[in-house]
Every structure is written in structure tokens, then in C-alpha cells.
Amino acid sequence: MTNPTAAILIIGDEILSGRTREGNAHFLAGELTRVGIDLKEIRIVADEVAAIANALNTLRGTYTHVFTSGGIGPTHDDITADAVAHALGVPLDVREDARALLAAHYAASGLEFNAARLRMARIPADAVLIENPISAAPGFSIGNVHVLAGVPSIFQAMVASVLPRLTGGRPVLSQTLRIDQGEGVIAEGLAGLAAEFPDLSIGSYPFIQNGAYGTNIVIRGTEARQIDAAMTRLSTLFPKEAR
Amino acid sequence: MTNPTAAILIIGDEILSGRTREGNAHFLAGELTRVGIDLKEIRIVADEVAAIANALNTLRGTYTHVFTSGGIGPTHDDITADAVAHALGVPLDVREDARALLAAHYAASGLEFNAARLRMARIPADAVLIENPISAAPGFSIGNVHVLAGVPSIFQAMVASVLPRLTGGRPVLSQTLRIDQGEGVIAEGLAGLAAEFPDLSIGSYPFIQNGAYGTNIVIRGTEARQIDAAMTRLSTLFPKEAR
The missing domain is CATH 3.40.980.10 (MoaB/Mog-like domain)
Known part of the structure; x- marks a missing residue:
């Protein structure tokens, strides 16, 4: 549906x-x-x-x-x-x-x-x-x-x-992870993650803060458990010390 | 043009x-x-x-x-x-x-x-x-x-x-008058003004501030003199003490 x-x-x-x-x-x-x-x-x-x-x-x-x-x-x-x-x-x-x-x-x-x-x-x-x-x-x-x-x-x-x-549907849930690296560094790992979770939408939103590049990754979907799984994978791909 | x-x-x-x-x-x-x-x-x-x-x-x-x-x-x-x-x-x-x-x-x-x-x-x-x-x-x-x-x-x-x-055109100029009355009070006078100055765009933007109704009137056009004339008419229609 x-x-x-x-x-x-x-x-x-x-x-x-x-x-x-x-x-x-x-x-x-x-x-x-x-x-x-x-x-x-x-x-x-x-x-x-x-x-x-x-x-x-x-x-x-x-x-x-x-x-x-x-x-x-x-x-x-x-x-x-x-x-x-x-x-x-x-x-x-x-x-x-x-x-x-x-x-x-x-x-x-x-x-x-x-x-x-x-x-x-x-x-x-x-x-x-x-x-x-x-x-x-x-x-x-x-x-x-x-x-x-x-x-x-x-x-x-x-x-x-x-x-x-109005008749609604399944609310779209989202979780965000901030990574303190530019998109160019994380793009490849991110593309792999997107392929791994085809039912989720994985958006990459770059920013510049105090002259440094960073990226917010927003994972959206209707299944909370699936989003949790993708977030866990994401954290493994880009561990905090490397973020 | x-x-x-x-x-x-x-x-x-x-x-x-x-x-x-x-x-x-x-x-x-x-x-x-x-x-x-x-x-x-x-x-x-x-x-x-x-x-x-x-x-x-x-x-x-x-x-x-x-x-x-x-x-x-x-x-x-x-x-x-x-x-x-x-x-x-x-x-x-x-x-x-x-x-x-x-x-x-x-x-x-x-x-x-x-x-x-x-x-x-x-x-x-x-x-x-x-x-x-x-x-x-x-x-x-x-x-x-x-x-x-x-x-x-x-x-x-x-x-x-x-x-x-890019090739630009004539910049659109605008002037704004704030009137501390609701749109319903000033609508008739404003419609007359719009008819009087057909080359200008006269926009009416209501707001609510501290529970009171007010309206920003924005007059736009490419002829500064025409906008000045319309603003003068507008001020006459809604004198400051009645604003």
C-alpha cells in the first residue's frame, strides 16, 4: 500500500x-x-x-x-x-x-x-x-x-x-547522522548502503561550517526497524572517531 | 519592452x-x-x-x-x-x-x-x-x-x-506602507487606487500582531515617479492618524 x-x-x-x-x-x-x-x-x-x-x-x-x-x-x-x-x-x-x-x-x-x-x-x-x-x-x-x-x-x-x-498513510520516519567529512569522502560507502537498503531513501546533505565540510545523512522510510539497521551499518561504515 | x-x-x-x-x-x-x-x-x-x-x-x-x-x-x-x-x-x-x-x-x-x-x-x-x-x-x-x-x-x-x-530588464521597484487596519476596512479604497494606477501592482498583505490586524501595502512597478504618486495617494486615502 x-x-x-x-x-x-x-x-x-x-x-x-x-x-x-x-x-x-x-x-x-x-x-x-x-x-x-x-x-x-x-x-x-x-x-x-x-x-x-x-x-x-x-x-x-x-x-x-x-x-x-x-x-x-x-x-x-x-x-x-x-x-x-x-x-x-x-x-x-x-x-x-x-x-x-x-x-x-x-x-x-x-x-x-x-x-x-x-x-x-x-x-x-x-x-x-x-x-x-x-x-x-x-x-x-x-x-x-x-x-x-x-x-x-x-x-x-x-x-x-x-x-x-484526510486519510493518511504510514508516517515517514527519519533518522539523521552528522558526519564531519565532505561528501566526496563518504560517497562510495554511502552508495553501497543505499544499494543494501533499497526500500529506504538515503539522502546526503553537505554543509560547510566554520570552513570545514560536513554531511548530514538522512535515512527515511516507513519501517523503524529497517531504519535502525541502516543507521547501525552507517555508524559502522563511518565510526565516530573518523567522523 | x-x-x-x-x-x-x-x-x-x-x-x-x-x-x-x-x-x-x-x-x-x-x-x-x-x-x-x-x-x-x-x-x-x-x-x-x-x-x-x-x-x-x-x-x-x-x-x-x-x-x-x-x-x-x-x-x-x-x-x-x-x-x-x-x-x-x-x-x-x-x-x-x-x-x-x-x-x-x-x-x-x-x-x-x-x-x-x-x-x-x-x-x-x-x-x-x-x-x-x-x-x-x-x-x-x-x-x-x-x-x-x-x-x-x-x-x-x-x-x-x-x-x-544575463541580460536584465528594468528593475522592479517597490515601496511599502504599513496600515494598522485590517484588509476589510481598506479594501474598497485600495481597489480604487489599483484602478487608478493600472501599470502598478498593488499588493495587500494582512498580518496579525499582538492580536491586532494590520496590512502591508506593497506598490510595485518600474517607474519610480508613478510609485511615488501612488504612495502619496495611498497616504491621503489612509492618513496616519487613521492608520
Whole structure:
């Protein structure tokens, strides 16, 4: 049995301009690993309906789930719901349940429920709302597409709402060994180890620290015992005194 | 005249697992903005030849430039050069100029030039080398594809080598105004401003700080005078005392 797969689509002018460093995909990547959904791709596209819709149609046809982040607020540049409706060929109108959520929230906080805010109640008819415990405006799931907010605290709250609904797989476990040698020294032994444990993914991540080369070896898989065995072999190959 | 465009392709099991937070695309995004190359898309794919080659073929056909990051070291999981050669349909062999660079580096540092390290001299015949002042193993440009290392310090050094070769456009300038109000309050005025300045991109980025809503308005364009005019209008729309 293979794990379900996922992609994340970030609506991201702010990332593409270099102004903001991506953080939501990083957060969700860790959560998906934890529940056994294999994240296979992250795409960051411009805040343009065509770019969002095209990416969405490719990703939702390729992976079990697609999560989007950003572009569901009340301003003129919030076009994700429009792009999702366009990509899926479904109408997008103010939905009564979403409108009621917002009305209650604004009434309780003494804020005006104006036309801009009403835009956030536009939800495709067949979509399931995703709760927003922070600012009420909901995300939504339609088919295998999960539309989440871009503000990190709201994004994280929505991830907490939507993930328990999804069927996970076997969590991918990992162990890391730091070796204080460059990749060029350990490459041959490592290739042998990878051949010995074909069911595991053995990644080699070089770094430079205080001018010295080192490598983090990350062994990933779903069988804890197999990972333990590979780690033991790895420690034998590169004993601590030689590390 | 429109600016050249670009995409960044990160070879990124480490990002997809949630272990590492992406940083190279963030760095390059800022550099591209500075030289007037419009970054339109970032993709992060798994360390798999098919995933890399497919993404590369789409991106190099769509944008003026594609930059890749990661997977050009000496270990078994370094497959980017293979994937690029596969995608472009060109052979990949040890090239004499790259071999000489590595040989000189290892001779000078007293390290063994072993078979694993020799893998890093495999460069497509028509590619132009990209200098690596840190650990010698070069990146390369072939057609509109620029293949860079994944270690951040080396990635940044390679960006410094390759960017001056590329024809830039008009740098995208930006100014930001922080407004201490939620998006719902300012959305209407902002939509009017966006309509008034159709050549500018006016982005609205909400945040929550100490429990209060605020919004950063980022105005982007290539004409400094136009951006100044829009910023003045914005300040008039949302005077400081109301911010």
C-alpha cells in the first residue's frame, strides 16, 4: 500500500519578489510527513488567475491532495477562490452558511460587514468549509483541493481543521547522522548502503561550517526497524572517531 | 519592452519532508528583482530524474531562464546533471576542463580525487561552466538552463558568477506602507487606487500582531515617479492618524 500524495500551491507574488521567505509550505510539509501523506511538489506562482488555475489543474490531476495558500481575503488582489472556481468549472457565489459565519463574527467584534468582507463568503456550492477560528473567513475543500489562507497563524489553524479529515498513510520516519567529512569522502560507502537498503531513501546533505565540510545523512522510510539497521551499518561504515 | 522572465527549480527532498526551510529561491528571488528579471514561478520537486526532467522541460519552454538548485554533488542521490542531460537530450560525460578544475583543487587541498568526486566533472558538451570559488565543482549553463549547487554559500557564489552574464530588464521597484487596519476596512479604497494606477501592482498583505490586524501595502512597478504618486495617494486615502 502506498501513501497518499500531495502538492502545495502557494499564491505568492510576495515570495517571488523576494520580499517574504516562504513559511507555510514548510509548516505543512512537516505536518504531512507526520500523518503519512507524501508531499511530492511545491509550486509558487504569481497572483494571476491563469497561473493559479493552470497549476491547480495539473496538480489536482496528479496528486491525491492539493493545498493552496493565500489570496482568499477581501482585497482586489485576492483572486484564489475565482481561480479555483475557474479551474474546476464551478460557479462562485456568496453562500449563506459562510455569510452567516462572517456576519456573526463582525457583529460580535463591532466591525462593519461591508461589501469587501462579503467577498470572503463566496464559496463554490459543493465545497466543504474549513474553519477559521481566528478571523472567521473560512477556507474550503472542493474535491481534492483544499483552499487555505495565507496569514501564517490562520493557515496553521486551517491545517489543523482539515488534516484530521484526510486519510493518511504510514508516517515517514527519519533518522539523521552528522558526519564531519565532505561528501566526496563518504560517497562510495554511502552508495553501497543505499544499494543494501533499497526500500529506504538515503539522502546526503553537505554543509560547510566554520570552513570545514560536513554531511548530514538522512535515512527515511516507513519501517523503524529497517531504519535502525541502516543507521547501525552507517555508524559502522563511518565510526565516530573518523567522523 | 517587457522584462525577461525566470523560474527556479529546487531539487528538494529535504524541503518536501519539512526538514529544511527553503532559502536559495528566496535569495535568488531578491537578486532577480534587483536586475530586472521577473521571477514567475518556483517549483520544488523530489530528487527523482523523471520529476526533475519533466519540470525542467515545461519551465525552460515557458520562461526566459530556469535556475536549478541542488543535486550536483558526488553522492548517489546527486542526479541533477543526469536529469538535465535527459531532459535536453544531450550526452553527459566527464569534461576535461571540469576535471582539470577539480584535479587542481584536490591537489592543492591534499584531498584524494576519487571516483565519486570525478562524477562532478560530468558536464554536457555544449554547457558553459559556472565558477564555484568555494569547493571548485562547477555549475553549468546550457541553453536557458542554469544548474547551481544546493549548499547555500556555494549557490550564492554561483548566482554572483552567472547573473552578470544575463541580460536584465528594468528593475522592479517597490515601496511599502504599513496600515494598522485590517484588509476589510481598506479594501474598497485600495481597489480604487489599483484602478487608478493600472501599470502598478498593488499588493495587500494582512498580518496579525499582538492580536491586532494590520496590512502591508506593497506598490510595485518600474517607474519610480508613478510609485511615488501612488504612495502619496495611498497616504491621503489612509492618513496616519487613521492608520
